[in-house]
Amino acid sequence: MNNGAGRRINGGAEEDEDEDDVNGDLDAWERTYTDERSWESLQEDESGMLRPIDNQALYHSQYRQRLRSLSSTAARIQKGLIRYLYIVIDLSRAASEMDFRPSRIAVIAKHVETFIREFFYQNPLSQVGIVTIKDGVAHCLTDIGGSPESHINALMKKLECSGDSSLQNALDLVDGYLNQIPSYGHREVLILYSALSTCDPGDIMDTIQKCRKSKIRCSVIGLAAEMFICKHLCQETGGTYSVALDESHFKELILEHAPPPPAIAEFAVANLIKMGFPQRAAEGSISICSCHKEAKVGAGYTCPRCKARACELPTECCVCGLTLVSSPHLARSYHHLFPIAPFDEVTSSHLNNPNCKLQRNCFGCQQSLLDPGNKPGPAIVCPKCKRYFCLDCDIYIHESLHNCPGCDSLRHS
Amino acid sequence: MASAPSKLYADDVSLVVVLLDTNPFFWSSSSLSFSQFLSHVLAFLNAILTLNQLNQVVVIATGYNSCDYVFDSSSDLNRSFENGRMPVMCSSLLQKLEEFLIKDEQLSKEEPEGKVKSSLFSGSLSMALCYIQRVFRSGALHPHPRILCLQGSPDGPEQYVAIMNAIFSAQRSSVPIDSCYLGSQNSAFLQQASYITGGVHHKPQNLDGLFQYLMTIFATDLHSRSFIHLPKPVGVDFRASSVFGQAQSEAASASDKKRKTPET
Numbered sequence: 001m002n003n004g005a006g007r008r009i010n011g012g013a014e015e016d017e018d019e020d021d022v023n024g025d026l027d028a029w030e031r032t033y034t035d036e037r038s039w040e041s042l043q044e045d046e047s048g049m050l051r052p053i054d055n056q057a058l059y060h061s062q063y064r065q066r067l068r069s070l071s072s073t074a075a076r077i078q079k080g081l082i083r084y085l086y087i088v089i090d091l092s093r094a095a096s097e098m099d100f101r102p103s104r105i106a107v108i109a110k111h112v113e114t115f116i117r118e119f120f121y122q123n124p125l126s127q128v129g130i131v132t133i134k135d136g137v138a139h140c141l142t143d144i145g146g147s148p149e150s151h152i153n154a155l156m157k158k159l160e161c162s163g164d165s166s167l168q169n170a171l172d173l174v175d176g177y178l179n180q181i182p183s184y185g186h187r188e189v190l191i192l193y194s195a196l197s198t199c200d201p202g203d204i205m206d207t208i209q210k211c212r213k214s215k216i217r218c219s220v221i222g223l224a225a226e227m228f229i230c231k232h233l234c235q236e237t238g239g240t241y242s243v244a245l246d247e248s249h250f251k252e253l254i255l256e257h258a259p260p261p262p263a264i265a266e267f268a269v270a271n272l273i274k275m276g277f278p279q280r281a282a283e284g285s286i287s288i289c290s291c292h293k294e295a296k297v298g299a300g301y302t303c304p305r306c307k308a309r310a311c312e313l314p315t316e317c318c319v320c321g322l323t324l325v326s327s328p329h330l331a332r333s334y335h336h337l338f339p340i341a342p343f344d345e346v347t348s349s350h351l352n353n354p355n356c357k358l359q360r361n362c363f364g365c366q367q368s369l370l371d372p373g374n375k376p377g378p379a380i381v382c383p384k385c386k387r388y389f390c391l392d393c394d395i396y397i398h399e400s401l402h403n404c405p406g407c408d409s410l411r412h413s
Numbered sequence: 414m415a416s417a418p419s420k421l422y423a424d425d426v427s428l429v430v431v432l433l434d435t436n437p438f439f440w441s442s443s444s445l446s447f448s449q450f451l452s453h454v455l456a457f458l459n460a461i462l463t464l465n466q467l468n469q470v471v472v473i474a475t476g477y478n479s480c481d482y483v484f485d486s487s488s489d490l491n492r493s494f495e496n497g498r499m500p501v502m503c504s505s506l507l508q509k510l511e512e513f514l515i516k517d518e519q520l521s522k523e524e525p526e527g528k529v530k531s532s533l534f535s536g537s538l539s540m541a542l543c544y545i546q547r548v549f550r551s552g553a554l555h556p557h558p559r560i561l562c563l564q565g566s567p568d569g570p571e572q573y574v575a576i577m578n579a580i581f582s583a584q585r586s587s588v589p590i591d592s593c594y595l596g597s598q599n600s601a602f603l604q605q606a607s608y609i610t611g612g613v614h615h616k617p618q619n620l621d622g623l624f625q626y627l628m629t630i631f632a633t634d635l636h637s638r639s640f641i642h643l644p645k646p647v648g649v650d651f652r653a654s655s656v657f658g659q660a661q662s663e664a665a666s667a668s669d670k671k672r673k674t675p676e677t
Binding site: 328331403408 | 573579586
């Protein structure tokens, strides 16, 4: 069947010229398999038999290593939950390089969108602003605010790259803005840096010390190579510096900044913060909305202090400045206050002990914990309630659910 | 909030995970007896299985001292395809439920008077979500899962954080939580659960007609909900419950401590 190949030669000429030298005789469907090396996904086990690589067990053991390292160091660490984060995006010439497909800036924009949504999901009380560096000058693209859509829409419109990058100008701008936020908020900057140089008007070391005094935590994710100045900035301010190796690594690095970082106690003084919990307006009531400045029917929230109408939560009342939230927004952060302990692996000695009555099914999802050969397979046990769980439930419980079904199904005395 | 969107496969096939409240403290003082309630529920579950050949039903009993699975329509024991007969589910469900209730009663300990006698709703909700995650993992072709809570017990304030965690996880995975409250007061937890996840909450006026309420409101699959007028929430009680069970303040605005201290 040569129809596929024929159509390709007529249509996409450029790609075929490269591939024709190697794969000219192959049909289109055959070409999809040329890069696949299925023999690499096999490995030998103890008896010399070939087995496919068990991705699930590998993934699970990597996950458990991560969890262990997090829980051992972060057992009793204070976290900043009200975060004011500025994302600084480098729109210099280097961002239009094509070593990331299709270009660095396209990859950055895509993952910043995912990051913003994830950030607001995990930190509903926090706010984000975007700053861009272009032609050596830093501009504020969006003001600090709590609505993910407005940031994403503004970012997607302005993705042209040109000129040099200037780290000092960006830091000066961000420092000016972050000095205006209330003292209980945690100030953070995340710089996505593609360039290998910075063109600064003055001494950047002074700016770094200024940021340090203003208690701003600066983190950098580089896309090119490691730079001393970025490393120095992060070390001075207590942030993290990492360089992305490829697109999936970049996504992993940027999503690491979504959960709240460990906070330094002196940075944000503990205060009582006044917040309002507005009632939902009745269906059919008409009032003038304070954010759109026009009359709207029903489905809004009235500020308890000044009775102005707001469209969505969380927000700040435009009239009296009271922070308006609803209790589910606060509740979203409660799992940081009451974390669950990591589960332990069921040891093989325990599994092989015939006297021990084993649980056959995972307590959460009722999946069988036995191997196809009816021998006990890998299982995880909760140290408190002693119930067994499968590997996937372990990951789901610790990453998303934050409740142990076993402990919640037992009445405490 | 808008109702949960349906995913792109087999739009009217559903998996319903039913959380059945078996709290003896509630049922002993309810106007509807537990056996009458079970007859309504069993007829409803059979009806769901009749609506579509591929529908699945899982029942988790929410007890006073423990929670456990009592029925799974997709397990091999419950399927009988000989002679094209309908699978008979009543006997196995009732038997397992009886065993569960006996075990639950044996776990009872002496409790101080005056405590709110709530069932372990957060435990069964977490188990339901784990089961649903397993269904998601089974591949691209799976029925649309939803959770139906048949609760009568009052809310237990000590479960607030666990229930909110479960609600947010359900919202993340787009699993609507429907709730039918059978008790006398209102349940703030159930109202919030249904509101946040895009499910339906209803408190039937007349418990003798429970089967009709269940069939007309809770039997519709997720895809058809966009064409059907379901009861809307009049007002959702969003009051946060203090973890220590203190009285809730009536003031509309509240000061909140935002200092996150290590657990003592």
